Amino acid sequence: MCYARSSIRSTIDRYKKACSDDSNSGTVTEINAQESAKLRQQIQMLQNSNRSLSNWRTGLSEASLGSDSRNRKVLASKHGDWARAECNLLRKLMLQ
Structure with a gap:
């Protein structure tokens, strides 16, 4: 009688462990999917x-090919603001 109880107990323990492992693997899968989507x-x-x-x-x-040097400087300054914003965006992405 004692052997049967111990066998049943170990079966129940294995079942509980298997169930908890399955639920953990589900969350790991979800975390991996979220990380993958983010990347x-x-x-x-x-x-x-x-x-x-x-x-x-x-x-x-x-x-700038057809422009004089003054116009090239103006073009560069206009696009410089955009380039700085672009660099800031890239930095933010790298920090995430």
Whole structure:
């Protein structure tokens, strides 16, 4: 009789442990999915920023080809504000 109780007890303990392990793996899966989504979003933002920065450089180069040095300085200062904002965005993304 004592053996049967101990066997049942160990079966119940194994069942409880298995149930708790399953629930923990569910949360780990959810955490991984959330982290993955967050990283995908950051990658997308970085790609967009990179694309915008490349377009800005191309536009600045094309605009400065036919301009005198004073106009190039004006163009650079206008785009400088945008570039600083872009750098700040990239820093924020890296800190997340």
